[in-house]
Amino acid sequence: MTAPLHEPAAEAAPGAAEEAAVAAADAKAVQGRSLGRIAWERLKRDKLALTGGVVVLLLIVIALLAPVITSLLGQDPDVYHESLIDPLFSTPKGSLGGISGDHLLGVEPVNGRDIFARILYGARISLLVGFLSAVVAVVIGTVLGILAGFFGGWVDSLISRVMDGLLAFPQLLFIIALVSVMPNEMLGLSGTGVRIFVMILVIGFFGWPYIGRVVRGQTLSLREREYVEAARSLGAGRIYILFKELLPNLVAPIIVYTTMMIPTNILTEAALSFLGVGVKPPTSSWGQMLSSAIDYYDSDPMYMVIPGVAIFITVLAFNLFGDGVRDALDPKGSR
Amino acid sequence: MLAYLIRRLFAAAVMLVVIVLVVFSIFFLVPKWAGVDIATSFVGKQADPHAVEAVREKLGLSDPIYAQVWHFFKGIFVGRTYAAGGDVTHCAAPCFGYSFRSEQAVWPVLTDRFPVTLGLALGAAVLWLVFGVAAGVLSALKRGSLWDRGAMVVALSGVSLPIYFTGLLASSIFVFGLHWMDGKYVSISDSFTGWLGGMILPWVTLAFLYAAMYARITRATMMEVLGEDYIRTARAKGLAEQVVIGKHAMRSTMTPILTMLGMDLGALIGGAILTETTFSIPGLGQAVLTAIKNQDLPIILGVTLITSLAVLVANLVVDILYAVIDPRVRLS
Secondary structure (H helix, E strand, O other), X not given: OOOOOOOHHHOOOHHHHHHHHHHHOOOOOOOOOOHHHHHHHHHHHOHHHHHHHHHHHHHHHHXXXXXXXXXXXXXXXXXXXXXXXXXXXXXXOOOOOOOOOOOOOOEOOOOOOEHHHHHHHHHHHHHHHHHHHHHHHHHHHHHHHHHHHHHOHHXXXXXXXXXXXXXXXXHHHHHHHHHHHOOOEEOOEEOXXXXXXXXXXXXXXXXXXXHHHHHHHHHHHHOOOHHHHHHHHOOOOHHHHHHHHHHHHHHHHHHHHHHHHHHHHHHHHHHHHHOOOOOOOOOOOXXXXXXXXXXXXXXXXXXXXXXXXXXXXXXXXXXHHHHHHHHHHOOOOOO | OHHHHXXXXXXXXXXXXXXXHHHHHHHHHHHHHOOOOHHHHHHOOOOOHHHXXXXXXXXXXXXXXXXXXXXXXXHHHHOEEEEEOOEEEEEOOOOOOEOOOOOOEHHHHHHHHHHHXXXXXXXXXXXXXXXXXXXXXXXXXXXXXXXXXXXXXXXXXXXXXXXXXXXXXXXXXXXXXXXXXXXXXXXXXXXXXXXXXXXXXXHHHHHHHHHHHHHHHHHHHHHHHHOOHHHHHHHHOOOOHHHHHHHHHHHHHHHHHHHHHHHHHHHHHOOOHHHHHHHOOOOHHHHHHHHHHOXXXXXXXXXXXXXXXXXXXXXXXXXXXXXXXXXXXXXX
């Protein structure tokens, strides 16, 4: 998950955020503390945010190592254990949804698949869709936001109208509609691959206006600053000003909005799978587990609680970390 | 003010047309690109080609897309007639067409389900507005206190919990554990008290999620506003603290809250898809979800149009309220 770190979106990791912001401030400048350094020092003091960050890192590691961990425990997310199911009620034998030394979080009703293994594999889908859709949103939002803010005129009007329109759309409805009309095979992918790809694109597409607005607003105010005027008077071209003068100063808000967007996207992915238009079975995802748990919420409540808590912990960790990053990068913050 | 209103109304109308065009494209162009034929999927895979041809002609599916869009709009305002050979069906205005699956007219489906969703959204909105804003203001005034920390922990947990989880959890505790209620939706026309009883759980769960968001935003906005110079001035001239907070600070705090309320309420009235699915409430959201799974275009178009209309109307009302609260808006 940490491999494609070229995009600004992936810089949610604390180390990367610091580096990017350090690079953003002029490295050869005076001896003073750079924005990145100040932000990192603030973040280090924020215990809640650090806890969130550590949990996020742990989740990424768990998702990456899901096959290794499950095989070490001798489990497989797709193997049925019908012997562990009470044939009368089709719920797991034993207390708490069949939790045992072999099945750390119990087994599913009816077919007895190992819930722990399915939760680990579900983490891969959640994080993959959460991160990559944020990348899509950040790339589109940053490019269009900068263009709108920098060029103004009809370019700005056009992009701004599109952003307003997208924000006024009934989004969940359109996301569900788009995901469900997409074909089952495209671009050499099939089945689950297509679903994941489509979800990333669609969630990202509906997310870009949030970042686009912020970037446009920042660009509008930055392009009138003296240092941009100075660069221009020294003969700097538009491209140079865009990439060397404006973009580095936009890194902080982009990082903040990205970290805030990932948990929202994870929730959207879970919602889509819950509604039955996300990842298709037998691939496991948290939303899908919750939706099949509806039928057992009186007889096997643990089956519902486990994926729900998994979503909760993940989203909460990202939110805590995101809040911390925002406070740390906020120049007005006095802490 | 009037010019402002007209401008907003015009923009809203344009937006509606754009939304219909987009929905049409999603459901006609994407399947075509994917090689799926709507008439075939309507009749069923094993149908004979003549039946498919008849459906295609009757529903006007072979017309160019602009003609189909035009017929759709015309149907809403003056009604339309479907004809294929001797088979003629007239659909009076407001005609949203017939469901591809149940062959029921779409308009009665919309009018049946709209009040259900409206009741859900409005009830929850009252709860979350009262509790969310109150909690946020108290937190901002007692920054760093035990109350503030507690409220913000609850709020952060609230925004991190998906409604389909809290809803299931609440049902399993209150319906199956404590037997406080039976967890069934009762139509308001059958029994008012039954309806109230059935809606309490959905209202509270839905309101909890939004109250959490509103408390966070209110707290942040309030703290920013309290740092403004005019608050210091108000205090310096000796105004009572209740007046400073209640009149001066609240006015600025409410503007972003109102904007959010407009968007959230609009989106919810158009179908609280997740809440309705979790609690089996027969509202617009449930109708559209079923329709999407069945590729039932007329229902999807109808609900989308109602949803978009709700979002636009809610935003319009908010814009007008905004102009009342903050006169600067009218001038820009």
